[in-house]
Amino acid sequence: MPRTRRSSAPAHPTDLASHLRRETAAAHSSLEESLSLLSQPLDRQRFVRVLERFHGFHAVWECAIRQRSKFAAFHAPRARLPHLRRDLAALGRTTAEIRALPLCAEAERLAGDEAAALGSLYVMEGSTLGGKLIARALADAGWAPAGGITYFDPYGRRTGEMWRGFQGFLAAQDPDRDRAAAGARETFALLEEWLAA
Numbered sequence: 026m027p028r029t030r031r032s033s034a035p036a037h038p039t040d041l042a043s044h045l046r047r048e049t050a051a052a053h054s055s056l057e058e059s060l061s062l063l064s065q066p067l068d069r070q071r072f073v074r075v076l077e078r079f080h081g082f083h084a085v086w087e088c089a090i091r092q093r094s095k096f097a098a099f100h101a102p103r104a105r106l107p108h109l110r111r112d113l114a115a116l117g118r119t120t121a122e123i124r125a126l127p128l129c130a131e132a133e134r135l136a137g138d139e140a141a142a143l144g145s146l147y148v149m150e151g152s153t154l155g156g157k158l159i160a161r162a163l164a165d166a167g168w169a170p171a172g173g174i175t176y177f178d179p180y181g182r183r184t185g186e187m188w189r190g191f192q193g194f195l196a197a198q199d200p201d202r203d204r205a206a207a208g209a210r211e212t213f214a215l216l217e218e219w220l221a222a
């Protein structure tokens with residue numbers, strides 16, 4: 026579903042969150058379209074495959090954010106690798122199979138400089154917003170394991186609070202905006218390529 030950007034135009038059009046939103050609109054639409062996760066019927070095998078690919082991305086990206094950026098402490102409670110491991114196990118993958126999944130080595134470069142890492146964090150935190158729609162559709166699909174698939178909606182009822190928390194964090198940063206936007210677009214582009222491979 027395309028994001029209705031004009032209807033939710035910000036009061037301060039130059040804040041960093043709005044800048045990133047505007048600068049990634051096309052990249053978001055492109056990824057959303059290529060993933061087409063909401064096309065019916067929602068296929069179990071396809072979702073397992075998508076979760077496996079997200080696992081390969083998060084395993085590298087979260088490690089890089091932890092080790093190479095100064096945002097490790099902020100990001101720690103937002104890590105989604107545990108959700109992916111849990112979901113894949115609940116969908117029948119063994120620990121050995123999960124450990125053997127391919128890794129997206131290129132995700133490391135997204136944490137390479139501070140501004141780019143911020144853009145990348147924006148993309149992954151923002152994905153919890155659209156993720157709610159996906160989680161709802163999955164719940165209706167009938168084959169999700171007990172407890173649901175948690176990756177797409179990791180915060181549940183706290184989604185709004187977590188998003189506001191992220192926006193507050195973003196507002197306290199002062200990165201090169203173009204680098205941050207480029208980092209966000211690179212994140213979308215790499216995900217699109219990696220998830221489709």
Ligand code: HEM
Pocket residue numbers: 026028029030033042045046053056057060061062063147148149150151152153154155156158159216
């Ligand atoms: C079928 C897949 C997806 C759907 C249906 C979807 C839909 C949405 C919706 C409805 C919103 C919030 C509405 C709004 O603020 O205008 C949103 C926000 C967002 N989504 Fe997605 N999305 C999808 C996948 C993704 C993925 C895979 C990512 C990145 C990994 C992503 C990144 C974002 C970001 C960064 C925002 C925040 C925008 C802002 O600044 O407010 N989305 N998405």
